[in-house]
Amino acid sequence: MNALIPSRLFVFAGESFSFQKLPRVYRSTWFHSGVFSLSKAELNQGPLTLASLGFKSEFQNTSKSKVNKVTELDSPRDIPKSRVKIVRNNEKKVVGVRNMVEAEMAPFSAKLFSELGLPALLIERLEIEGFTVPTDIQSASIPTILKNHDVVIQSYTGSGKTLAYILPILSEIGPFKNTASNYNDEPGKKKEIEAVIVAPSRELGMQIVREFEKILGPANRKVVQQLVGGANRTRQEEALKKNKPAIVVGTPGRIAEISASGRLHTHGCSFLILDEVDELLSFNFREDMHRILEHVGRRSGANSQGSENAQARRVERQLVMVSATMPFSVVRAAKSWGCDPLLVKANKVAPLDSVPLMGPVNLRGPSSGPTSNTTSQNQTAIDTLPPSLKHYYCTSRLHHKVDMLRRCVHALDAKFVMVFMNHTKQLRDVVFKLKARGMNAAELHGDLGKLARSTTLKSFKNGEIRVLVTNELAARGLDIAECDLVVNLDLPTDSIHYAHRAGRTGRLGRMGTVVSICEEPEVFVVKKLQKQLGVPILACDFIEGKLVDKEKS
Numbered sequence: 001m002n003a004l005i006p007s008r009l010f011v012f013a014g015e016s017f018s019f020q021k022l023p024r025v026y027r028s029t030w031f032h033s034g035v036f037s038l039s040k041a042e043l044n045q046g047p048l049t050l051a052s053l054g055f056k057s058e059f060q061n062t063s064k065s066k067v068n069k070v071t072e073l074d075s076p077r078d079i080p081k082s083r084v085k086i087v088r089n090n091e092k093k094v095v096g097v098r099n100m101v102e103a104e105m106a107p108f109s110a111k112l113f114s115e116l117g118l119p120a121l122l123i124e125r126l127e128i129e130g131f132t133v134p135t136d137i138q139s140a141s142i143p144t145i146l147k148n149h150d151v152v153i154q155s156y157t158g159s160g161k162t163l164a165y166i167l168p169i170l171s172e173i174g175p176f177k178n179t180a181s182n183y184n185d186e187p188g189k190k191k192e193i194e195a196v197i198v199a200p201s202r203e204l205g206m207q208i209v210r211e212f213e214k215i216l217g218p219a220n221r222k223v224v225q226q227l228v229g230g231a232n233r234t235r236q237e238e239a240l241k242k243n244k245p246a247i248v249v250g251t252p253g254r255i256a257e258i259s260a261s262g263r264l265h266t267h268g269c270s271f272l273i274l275d276e277v278d279e280l281l282s283f284n285f286r287e288d289m290h291r292i293l294e295h296v297g298r299r300s301g302a303n304s305q306g307s308e309n310a311q312a313r314r315v316e317r318q319l320v321m322v323s324a325t326m327p328f329s330v331v332r333a334a335k336s337w338g339c340d341p342l343l344v345k346a347n348k349v350a351p352l353d354s355v356p357l358m359g360p361v362n363l364r365g366p367s368s369g370p371t372s373n374t375t376s377q378n379q380t381a382i383d384t385l386p387p388s389l390k391h392y393y394c395t396s397r398l399h400h401k402v403d404m405l406r407r408c409v410h411a412l413d414a415k416f417v418m419v420f421m422n423h424t425k426q427l428r429d430v431v432f433k434l435k436a437r438g439m440n441a442a443e444l445h446g447d448l449g450k451l452a453r454s455t456t457l458k459s460f461k462n463g464e465i466r467v468l469v470t471n472e473l474a475a476r477g478l479d480i481a482e483c484d485l486v487v488n489l490d491l492p493t494d495s496i497h498y499a500h501r502a503g504r505t506g507r508l509g510r511m512g513t514v515v516s517i518c519e520e521p522e523v524f525v526v527k528k529l530q531k532q533l534g535v536p537i538l539a540c541d542f543i544e545g546k547l548v549d550k551e552k553s
């Protein structure tokens with residue numbers, strides 16, 4: 001890493017500093033900025049070390065035995081990241097910052113990847129792909145997972161949770177791993193799957209596979225395979241047989257189906273990752289999830305005595321659950337499926353019990369539910385919504401909503417717009433009307449075939465479609481870096497759905513706007529959302545091509 005740092009002197013208050021001598025927090029900021037200024041008081045802050053999180057001495061231990069001792073590991077950091085400028089780097093790829101010159105409150109960590117206990121080969125790959133500095137949640141998660149804890153990772157949308165679990169997996173599985181041999185490398189041993197990643201939609205599953213492939217590089221793509229629904233199952237089974245991947249990523253239905261057919265051997269699996277876990281807990285996935293939990297590795301702490309016991313032949317699995325929102329159901333599931341799970345947040349690693357909870361709140365009901373406590377609400381909002389988002393609402397009659405939407409898109413000069421609705425038929429009507437008025441729009445929902453879904457998403461990512469009208473299918477996990485506007489043309493059913501929809505914009509510290517267009521009698525719902533999420537949702541209008549903040553005027 002240091003080889004990439006130019007020797008450069010910074011002058012401050014008449015004194016010069018070499019880059020290498022600067023505290024790491026500033027070095028990482030420099031990576032993203034090229035603009036460097038700091039006060040003398042800031043310079044006196046010492047660099048942050050892994051020891052300050054209590055991790056350092058335990059990296060040597062790579063065994064799969066559980067570390068049951070649970071200690072609260074508070075990061076002492078309180079680093080101002082007021083404005084981080086991101087510029088293109090001509091020599092290396094800079095990931096995820098296309099079309100963005102400036103990122104407000106980017107969630108980048110004060111540490112470097114090399115401080116997190118990752119293998120050198122993996123760090124090299126990250127640098128080649130332009131991942132130079134971990135995000136806060138990656139800094140907290142990676143060492144914790146490498147220490148073999150079962151964890152629940154909770155951090156706001158677009159903060160880099162995917163790499164937070166991909167990197168520890170690739171530290172132990174595949175071409176960059178720490179140890180020279182493992183379970184599957186023993187001669188004569190049948191190759192088995194070592195990690196299973198479950199995601200609730202095919203789009204998200206495919207996105208996770210692409211993130212793995214990016215790090216693995218073209219030569220090692222076959223280490224990972226997707227098992228998503230909607231695709232040809234026979235072909236997936238043949239690929240499993242031929243390529244013998246170590247990692248599979250898929251949707252619950254398809255993984256359970258292939259597992260039940262006997263063509264997916266997951267008893268030797270050491271990682272089970274449940275991405276968007278609160279969605280995976282929904283009733284629709286219940287049976288498939290049950291099968292997965294029963295057949296992927298062995299639950300840590302489960303009885304493994306006696307050679308006749310089938311459990312004994314299984315590898316102890318490490319469970320990682322991930323979501324931006326964490327309703328009580330996730331806590332309950334983590335406690336019952338995991339072993340002393342820790343909750344990992346951007347600035348804190350703590351036992352799961354010590355966490356204030358966010359419940360899905362029925363917005364139309366009289367009670368404000370489990371998040372009515374203001375302190376926990378504010379905490380929740382900070383945790384689930386990117387801080388760089390601006391939230392507005394405006395009122396419109398039902399049949400004028402599409403016109404309001406057009407005015408909103410024009411006023412904000414938005415280029416990548418995601419519009420969320422609750423019903424497919426109305427969604428189609430809106431696309432029809434937008435197209436009729438000359439706006440480049442397309443629909444994305446579960447009733448479309450897999451090819452149409454993939455093509456539409458690709459066209460939107462490429463900028464060929466300006467307005468993507470969609471439903472909850474696209475609300476979770478989809479990473480479209482340039483998305484600059486989210487519009488709720490129908491209000492979401494609860495604050496959790498609001499958070500996931502809103503999180504499609506403002507990714508990785510970028511600016512983003514969320515506008516909810518509602519009818520006058522629905523304004524009370526917006527007010528409830530505002531209270532539950534702890535963020536201001538300002539009344540606005542779109543007049544003469546401009547957004548007018550009604551609360552200012």
Ligand SMILES: Nc1ncnc2c1ncn2[C@@H]1O[C@H](COP(=O)(O)OP(=O)(O)OP(=O)(O)O)[C@@H](O)[C@H]1O
Pocket residue numbers: 095096130131132133134135138155156157158159160161162163323324476477478479481503507508
């Ligand atoms: N350390 C990093 N440096 C640069 N880019 C990163 C880094 N970590 C992640 N990214 C990029 O940030 C984007 C958002 O990451 P990711 O999709 O993992 O967020 P998330 O927290 O899982 O969001 P969601 O809650 O919506 O699923 C991705 O494009 C990813 O490649």
